[in-house]
Amino acid sequence: MKLATQVLSLILALSLLAGCATPRGAPGALTDLKPGERPALATDEAGLWMAMDRVEANLKTSGHVVTDPALNSYVQGIVCRLAGPHCASIRVYIVQTPHLNASMAPNGMMQVWTGLILHADNEAQLAYVLGHEIGHYVRRHSVQLFRDVRLKSNATLFLNVLAGAAGVGFVGPLIQLAALSSVFAFSRDNEREADEVGFELMVLAGYDPHEAAKIWEALLAQRAATKDSQPSIFFATHPPTGERVATLKALAEKTRTAPGELDLGRERFLAATGPFRATMLRDELRLRRSAATQLLLDRLAASGSAPGEIQFFQGELYRLRGESGDDVKAIAAYEKAAAAGDVPPEAHRSLGLVLMKARANARARAAFFRYLELRPDAQDGAMIRDYLKRLE
């Protein structure tokens, strides 16, 4: 119930703001946030920050955040490389969820969802999206939006959304942020501006500017494959349009860069995110959107890294999809994975399960034995030994 209380005080804070008779500052009259700058007390902006501080406190202690220090310092490092003097004011939270999103609150809380990391090819692509979010922050778009909304006397929208959230009893960071990010659907001008800032920051940091359009292209393809079944919050607020891609492509063409100096950061990206790829792919597979996941696996396979792991997940996709002929495809993928070497022990269990269904008992037994050999303390060992008995 602690969470509900927090949200109620958040609503209270915002209603006090909304009740102010005269808004301070007109929309559009905002200057960029200076490094380390905090809004003056008793302004609507300070109220917005305070509200976000509470959301942040809530997020920090929730089970959603990836706590691994290496991955966190890697992403924070990219932010610092991009944001320069603003670095110390931006706090990165990596949220474990297969949905695609990154967001930036006015108080400096940045969220990077693991679904975004999984869908980036390299550090330059991730850096571009982070730069876009930093753009919203430095240009104070959320404050501008908040004032616009209030001028249109729609401030109750904020309150209604949050009050709705409070009604459930338990309100957590994901719900709040889903709510907030739809409220914070920035104007097209703000989006264009953030695109430009993101692009500028990545170029200044020495990243390859062509990667900006490439990640939008990948997301465009991803959205087309996902259709309407799982609309993401990020796509709702950041439509990956052809116009966006074209603008960024044109910008990249115009950018003068010395050949051979452009940084993709691919090796660093793979080293830092590799240990989490299996977890991220497992979360992705759970969405059971095989067409979109197939696109992702194709991209990962083409990149050539961790071929055994990628083949294993290709097998998992076939096994879980279970269309006619998928069992044969799954077996082939698992065998390819095993041949590639860097395969998780669970690949042998999956192979055993498919072979057991195909009544290839001897081969199924061999696969299960291999699994237990590689994972002697397997959490499902008792069940696997039961299968082995039945297969005798």
Next chain:
Amino acid sequence: MRTLPLLLLVPVLVIACAPVKLIENTRVSIGDTYSVDPQLRWASVPARPGLDLWTVDGAALDSVMFIKGVADGEAVFRGPIRSGAPDDDKRPKFRTEMTPSDIAELFVDSYALFRNQKLETAGLRPEKFGTEDGFRFEMTWVTPAGLEMQALVAGAIIKKRLHAVVYSGARAHYFPKYRDAVEKLLTSIKLQ
């Protein structure tokens, strides 16, 4: 677009606000397949089609869910879930030829439909469900609200249908609170 967040807030298992009914602490039939000794003073709360849901402190904190016979090709959770969740026909489905390993995966994927995260299973093992050959496993996850949950799942395929009892609760306090009583409830299962 802007109504999306409110739709996200549909509670996980409870659909409507129908009256709560106290469960008598005498032998109770679950559908027409088996009966149990409840062990505790549970309240029955409204649930999705094909489910019975009992709770002591509120379904968000602790509950016993009886999954009363999922047929081949059916999803575990039917009915509206949230805006953006796949329709019934695109949800992960039960198949009669599923192994307990597949079923554990089916549960995890079905719980993921509610935007639960960090879903893990542990301790999958064969265990009798009444007199039928069945299985048990444990499951942990984090709810969209950030609450860490734990569950004990016991089930079996009886006459080609998936039957299961899922005891779940907030990991820190509620799950351990009624665990022993639920273990006894599971041992009390008698097929009809």
